[in-house]
Ligand SMILES: Nc1ncnc2c1ncn2[C@@H]1O[C@H](COP(=O)(O)OP(=O)(O)O)[C@@H](O)[C@H]1O
């Protein structure tokens with residue numbers, strides 16, 4: 190039998206991965222180099238990277254178009270309050286636990302949501318998120334409809350607090366991208382892409398479609414929960430109407446679609462663009478929303494595979510190579 | 517030795533009966549050809565066997581194990597590999613990765629073993645030269661070959677083929693016929709739906725003719741083709757051509 194040689198990454202991939210690692214190290218030094226106003230703002234960017242990466246995993250690889258991921262963002266944010274303010278756990282250490290709590294919430298919700306398909310799944314996830322919000326807003330210790338404050342970090346020097354939050358957010362962002370990248374490189378990841386392309390053909394090829402989708406749903410819930418926990422640390426307050434807002438889903442869809450769905454790089458590009466637009470224009474009020482909409486429409490019309498997918502994604506160059514090349 | 521037993525399969529689409537009490541058995545190393553006019557229920561039969569569709573009544577048994585309640589992916593892992601009449605490639609994956617999905621999932625193989633099975637499936641179907649192309653870029657005939665490659669990469673004991681020969685030139689058809697004969701010789705049980713009757717009769721041990729969901733003839737190919745019921749169903753069209761060819 191002839192030798193079968195399969196390679197996973199070209200030179201471009203190795204350069205890209207090294208560059209990404211270097212960038213993460215550089216970003217880690219930011220609290221020593223720039224003011225805490227800047228790092229405080231950059232936390233938003235990292236949150237965007239996390240939620241876009243997770244939504245892309247869900248929709249771009251799992252084919253699960255959810256409009257209800259704010260359920261997990263809100264759950265993660267509220268879990269920090271519950272664990273830290275009421276449970277006495279250090280607020281920063283509460284972040285991984287809050288992510289886990291959001292992931293646990295995804296287990297029962299997945300059984301409800303997975304009864305639905307396509308457009309019904311999208312609407313169903315939104316309805317579930319509304320239910321989670323309504324239930325949360327009934328809980329007295331969590332401040333009911335008016336929300337709660339993260340009082341347990343008031344002892345920290347503000348600069349130190351922002352720096353810790355920043356590092357945590359950077360770690361969650363780098364960790365999310367790395368985790369999704371590693372997952373997509375595995376056998377399961379390849380199967381996910383197959384499911385996204387054609388679920389029926391995937392089943393016919395022996396892929397456990399349901400199991401793979403549930404795995405993706407649980408990972409996305411956990412990751413989005415971690416983002417919610419960071420949001421809580423960064424804003425120091427949570428309100429049902431803000432952390433459970435469907436606006437988060439709109440952000441996720443915008444970033445992923447504009448950046449390039451079904452690629453690892455796309456959501457990062459989308460998050461950068463969205464963050465930039467928000468920084469430049471959020472003071473403008475309605476004009477900001479109009480420009481966001483215009484950008485979205487323009488990209489969908491001119492570059493249907495998103496900014497990354499329609500440019501670099503068309504070449505064989507990839508920062509995060511996941512393919513298999515048969516030599 | 518693998519045996520596929522289909523017993524009393526029945527399925528309706530609305531008022532339309534598309535599988536009406538279909539029964540047969542197929543042993544390892546044997547090939548069954550399925551013919552019948554368009555809309556007779558041939559693809560439906562394949563879907564019922566592969567698990568893509570559930571029957572209202574009847575059972576599918578593989579090696580003495582009743583798989584009627586098993587999902588399509590489970591049946592694939594148990595050894596039922598199939599192609600689709602209208603190809604369904606994983607368009608964003610490469611041709612090699614398409615086969616790799618099947619080797620990993622359906623075949624339960626990992627790494628080198630999976631690479632080897634996928635690569636062998638491409639060699640067998642003549643797709644090796646397109647291994648690193650995106651499957652979405654393949655023309656129709658190569659998409660059909662990819663269907664076969666994917667089914668083979670799962671390492672099936674029962675292979676279900678749905679009109680993979682249409683549109684091939686005579687030399688290409690020759691290659692396909694030899695491939696299927698080779699697979700049957702290697703011990704696979706093969707069910708092949710095809711309108712090109714002269715190709716079928718070269719390969720199959722028995723022929724089954726469906727019309728409006730019913731088996732109207734089943735047995736020795738020459739006997740089936742010669743039967744009055746079969747000739748009436750075709751009203752002298754495609755099948756005549758096939759026999760003439
Ligand atoms: N999913 C479906 N829903 C409704 N009717 C269907 C479906 N699939 C097939 N049919 C109908 O069932 C009949 C048999 O179809 P099929 O098995 O594809 O026939 P064949 O493969 O013999 O041409 C046809 O009349 C077809 O229109």
Ligand SMILES: [Mg+2]
Pocket residue numbers: 558559560601
């Ligand atoms: Mg058909």
